[in-house]
Amino acid sequence: MDSSTDDEIAHEFHPYFRAYKDGRVERFFGSDKVPASEFGSSDGVCSKDVVISAETAVSARVFVPSDQTIKPALKPHKKLPLLVYFHGGGLFMGSPFCSTYHSYVSSVVSTANVVAVSVDYRLAPENYVPAAYEDCWAALKWVASHSHGGGAGPEPWLNNFADFDRVFLAGDSAGGNIVHNMAVQAGSEGLDGVKLSGICLVHPYFGRKNGGVDKCWVFVCPDTSGFDDPRINPAVVGSRMSSLGLGCTSRVLVCLAEKDNLRERGLFYCESLRESGWGGDLKIVETEGEDHVFHLFKPNSDKSVALMAQLSSFINQDKA
Known part of the structure; x- marks a missing residue:
């Protein structure tokens, strides 16, 4: 050849x-992989990897603050908010196990004092859309299976440490798109009795307000109907978006960056949400002078620290 x-x-x-x-x-x-640290690391966070579906190879990395796991067995644990995180990467790259996302989710866990499940979903072109959405929904249902107490679920850290009255979804870029789609699905289908306390979309990836989709979306979803595809156009879902307030969530945080070429798409999402009839609390936070997902690549900058504080405050504003 x-x-x-x-x-x-x-x-x-x-x-x-x-x-x-x-x-x-x-x-x-x-594509790099950082090993989990079940017995804690220098950042004060323990992590472990779990298999959600052997058939589809869906997995996740679970994080908890180290002080939760080292408490004496007889001392009751104070349960913590649970964050389910969906990584970005255009639906064709990224992983919870790579150094960038491992470090970021560890920082969220340490700063916000939460339990986190970072989902590893299948990527295009090996697995085109809807595989990523199907995997994330399967992961979310797996998480919800732990909500009934008494060791109901297969993962002890979720059974022991997670407060299922305070469940949040968050994600960046394409992960923000996944967050929205998972929240809509949870609102329309139910999530094993779990009600989402809030969702956070950081620099989310959607279609353009003036119509059309870019080559990235066509690549990951070759059979897309284009801008009429509700997965990429939040305005198409219309009344479905209002289901965010019906047994799903009443709080949404959207984070934007001034120099991000997806900024207008994030504003389009906010506009679509308002016009859908959803009556919840929408908060928009914009970082001046920064580009797309800057916080992942400059995690120690003042603006990244401020963005992390916004997410932590959003999760903990109703702290019990």
């Missing part, structure tokens, strides 16, 4: 991803 043919590029999203016509995929972000 002609080696030049082997090297022909089918899709490229510079500088993070390249897919070749022969089926090979190169990911330049999110």
